[in-house]
Amino acid sequence: MTPMKPLFAALALTTALVLPGLAFAKPVTLTVNMNSYGGRGAYLAVYVTDPAGAYAGSLWMAGGKAKYYRHLSDWARFTGSDPAQVDGITGASVGAGQSLTLDMDLADALFDAGYTLHIDAAVEDMRDSPNEISVPLTAAGAGQAVTGGRYIADFTYGF
């Protein structure tokens, strides 16, 4: 029976490592309320960085023309403005004064684990606004509005 113990331990360990990222998810609603900034629709890149500050992936792209993605400068630096990063998660830009609501299932492993959600914003003929929102993903932070800056009035995520 002794030879089985390392194998069993390894199996348990790999299961524990893999499952949180794949199997457990929760429905999450992200709400972005825009300021009345007096310009055209804003491009927004919603993405996540890991505990080391490295790019983990994108959650949403508001704005469909890839040639403008370089103005979402932090996201562009992480991704090389690669449109494939936001395939299937791209929608329309968001107008001034509007509210964008995103519903998605997010991996449980993102919460209370050092991950941070970011939003870069950019508007035609106006200044770019990278990292306008930067909020740690925690259970305690759900429902707490985070104030934006130039284009975003506030941002909230909730379960």
Add this chain to the structure above:
Amino acid sequence: MKLPLTLILLGSAMAASAQTPMAPTAPAVHARAIADVGASLMQVSDDEDDEDGGWLSFGGDDSDEDDCDEEDEDCPTAGRGNAAPAGTVAPPANGLFGDGKAPTASTN
């Protein structure tokens, strides 16, 4: 005539050398004046911020001065097209979405 000319030259040389002690201060004064002018220009034009900041003609009708053309080699998205809209393909397998279900969006 040679002696008066020599005296004039000597006098001019002495007068010039008498001005020498003032010389070191003059460049400093000019430098400060240039710096002052430069600072004023930076505040008025603020060019660097403009280059890093706004962008021109997103969605506009005619000019694309600050937008990158997808055929331009310098454009980071050249030849890669636009991203697939939500609902047309599965979301990226980046491990963030629990079950691969596509996010949905609404605006008001």
